[in-house]
Amino acid sequence: DGGITQSPKYLFRKEGQNVTLSCEQNLNHDAMYWYRQDPGQGLRLIYYSQIVNDFQKGDIAEGYSVSREKKESFPLTVTSAQKNPTAFYLCASRLAGGTYNEQFFGPGTRLTVL
């Protein structure tokens, strides 16, 4: 079955530690996205990538970093510079080539920083 996997589902880290969230897709989608979701705030875009080895900052990129070395993978690192990292993180992908293509979301990772 095609889809998007995110791991782990729950993640706990101490303050000041970097942490990397995994996102893998086997849909052969070109574009991949990372969103952050806080209660009552909707989904806010952190980073996105339309092709391998290229990515752009979204609205709230500060304190985060990404890489896109393979088409299937788009890991997100939450660095110690992110002041309030506790949130629900969603990865998404989309077939490029037209705005008629919907985004598919992964199941999410809930990060809690203690």
Place this chain on the structure above:
Amino acid sequence: QQPVQSPQAVILREGEDAVINCSSSKALYSVHWYRQKHGEAPVFLMILLKGGEQKGHEKISASFNEKKQQSSLYLTASQLSYSGTYFCGTDSGAGSYQLTFGKGTKLSVIP
């Protein structure tokens, strides 16, 4: 800039209808609607394009007023399974492939 959704929350009894609105201050190329159950991934419902094209689930209907930069999602004869938070995502330019999401509308359907 985030689109504005209204209402923020609504409670329905099974069988009742609801309308959820999404309004943007920017010219829109497309509007995407998703529903999210608590703790789960958002699920695609519908895309509406400038020019009138639509793609989505048969039981969901929506409209897109390009001049007013508004979209509305119509939920008729609601079922318990319709409960969740509904998000609109707006795309302001062909080829940008970015969606800006509203803060969501929480819909609760009760027996």
